[in-house]
Amino acid sequence: MKVSYYPGCTLKTKAKNLEDAxxxxxxxxxxxxxELTRWNCCGAVHSLADDDLIHQVAPVRDLVRAMEQGSxxxxxxxxxxxxxxxxxxxxxxxxxxKRKTINDFMNEExxxxxxxxxxxxxxxxxxxxxxxxxxxAVKVPLNGLKVAMYYGCTLMRPRNVAIEPIGxxxxxxxxxxxxxxxxxDFPEATTCxxxxxxxxxxEAAHDVSGRILESAIRAGAEAMVxxxxxxxxxxxxxxxxxxxxxxxxxxxxxxYFTQLLAMALGLGQxxxxxxxxxxxxxxxxxxxxxxx
Amino acid sequence: xxIEISEKTIKRDFIDKVIKLSGQDINLCFQCGTCGGACPxxxxxxxxxxxxxxxxxxxxxxxxxEVKSYWMCASCHSCTVNCPRGLDIAKVMEALRxxxxxKNVNMFEPSSLDAETMRDLPQIAMVSCFRKxxx
Numbered sequence: 327m328k329v330s331y332y333p334g335c336t337l338k339t340k341a342k343n344l345e346d347a348x349x350x351x352x353x354x355x356x357x358x359x360x361e362l363t364r365w366n367c368c369g370a371v372h373s374l375a376d377d378d379l380i381h382q383v384a385p386v387r388d389l390v391r392a393m394e395q396g397s398x399x400x401x402x403x404x405x406x407x408x409x410x411x412x413x414x415x416x417x418x419x420x421x422x423x424k425r426k427t428i429n430d431f432m433n434e435e436x437x438x439x440x441x442x443x444x445x446x447x448x449x450x451x452x453x454x455x456x457x458x459x460x461x462x463a464v465k466v467p468l469n470g471l472k473v474a475m476y477y478g479c480t481l482m483r484p485r486n487v488a489i490e491p492i493g494x495x496x497x498x499x500x501x502x503x504x505x506x507x508x509x510x511d512f513p514e515a516t517t518c519x520x521x522x523x524x525x526x527x528x529e530a531a532h533d534v535s536g537r538i539l540e541s542a543i544r545a546g547a548e549a550m551v552x553x554x555x556x557x558x559x560x561x562x563x564x565x566x567x568x569x570x571x572x573x574x575x576x577x578x579x580x581x582y583f584t585q586l587l588a589m590a591l592g593l594g595q596x597x598x599x600x601x602x603x604x605x606x607x608x609x610x611x612x613x614x615x616x617x618x
Numbered sequence: 619x620x621i622e623i624s625e626k627t628i629k630r631d632f633i634d635k636v637i638k639l640s641g642q643d644i645n646l647c648f649q650c651g652t653c654g655g656a657c658p659x660x661x662x663x664x665x666x667x668x669x670x671x672x673x674x675x676x677x678x679x680x681x682x683x684e685v686k687s688y689w690m691c692a693s694c695h696s697c698t699v700n701c702p703r704g705l706d707i708a709k710v711m712e713a714l715r716x717x718x719x720x721k722n723v724n725m726f727e728p729s730s731l732d733a734e735t736m737r738d739l740p741q742i743a744m745v746s747c748f749r750k751x752x753x
Binding site: 341370371377404526533534 | 639658708709712713742743746749
């Protein structure tokens with residue numbers, strides 16, 4: 327089995343902490359994980375209009391690259407890339423007419439019929455690596471760290487690409503338990519953070535982000551874990567504005583799930599990249615005597 | 619304010635366009651309002667999705683052009699996964715956006731972003747915003 331890795335644009339620039347931690351963790355777990363030698367932006371969002379096939383070309387090209395690499399699976403870390411690639415893949419598997427149109431349009435490429443499976447890294451960890459393997463490789467168990475599991479939208483919706491059935495989500499909790507942390511479920515775990523409305527309607531985005539942070543605090547979380555760079559931007563980078571607008575008095579440290587994995591595996595700062603997180607995120611780990 | 623609804627006011631071609639673009643049979647909506655209950659923006663929008671669906675069923679093209687709600691939609695699909703009629707409401711919102719955007723109208727101006735904002739923004743924020751709100 328060969329597994330391709332699709333990083334996406336943001337992981338190479340603004341979310342190096344999401345990527346570096348994942349790549350180092352995979353190496354530490356002894357998993358063969360090959361980045362696509364050539365890839366393009368997936369388009370970030372799935373085209374919802376029935377007549378808009380041109381925007382499916384970008385994600386399908388990435389899937390063709392994975393097929394050319396001889397892989398039967400392509401793994402992504404960014405939630406938005408996961409959603410866009412997985413939905414384009416479903417379209418190519420299920421819609422014969424649109425598949426033919428797209429394949430005819432990309433006549434310089436090999437025909438694609440959905441041969442590659444699109445996986446989010448969490449599913450890959452659970453199904454291909456296994457929680458026991460992760461548990462056995464942990465060198466620094468994150469004992470006593472109460473972490474809110476924030477899934478957001480694109481890992482969970484729509485149903486046909488949800489990484490787990492809606493209403494029965496356990497994967498983030500299983501992951502946190504495997505690395506020794508205490509998962510905290512909270513009511514707004516799958517509520518939208520405002521997404522790209524942070525640009526067009528920032529006040530509205532701050533409101534929904536505030537609701538999410540407040541809900542996590544009320545549930546007893548000390549920190550929050552997530553897998554989407556846009557959620558991270560809205561909930562962490564923009565947190566000072568969100569806290570002020572919503573009159574929330576406590577800061578919430580936010581991490582990518584891969585960073586906690588890398589720390590639990592005993593990997594150093596060059597892997598964990600906490601230097602790219604907020605100050606309070608680093609403070610909390612220092613206070614807990616974790617190696618940062 | 620009373621609204622006149624008659625065969626004269628109902629824009630059949632508009633209804634057809636919404637159905638064709640979204641791929642959804644909007645007449646299935648029976649006005650339960652579950653979509654609005656699930657929408658994270660419902661307390662901020664001028665028109666909840668249930669009302670938008672009714673206006674679309676009645677072909678109220680001009681009135682819908684005045685609605686701002688679907689420009690505040692973040693395509694989170696909460697309405698879609700909760701609809702008891704199985705309607706993909708996010709697709710209907712997209713169809714309404716496209717009927718405006720395809721007239722070469724921008725609802726967000728990329729050039730309004732200053733260098734400092736751009737420096738911190740994740741690429742996916744810009745790409746998704748431009749995809750959803752520009753022509």
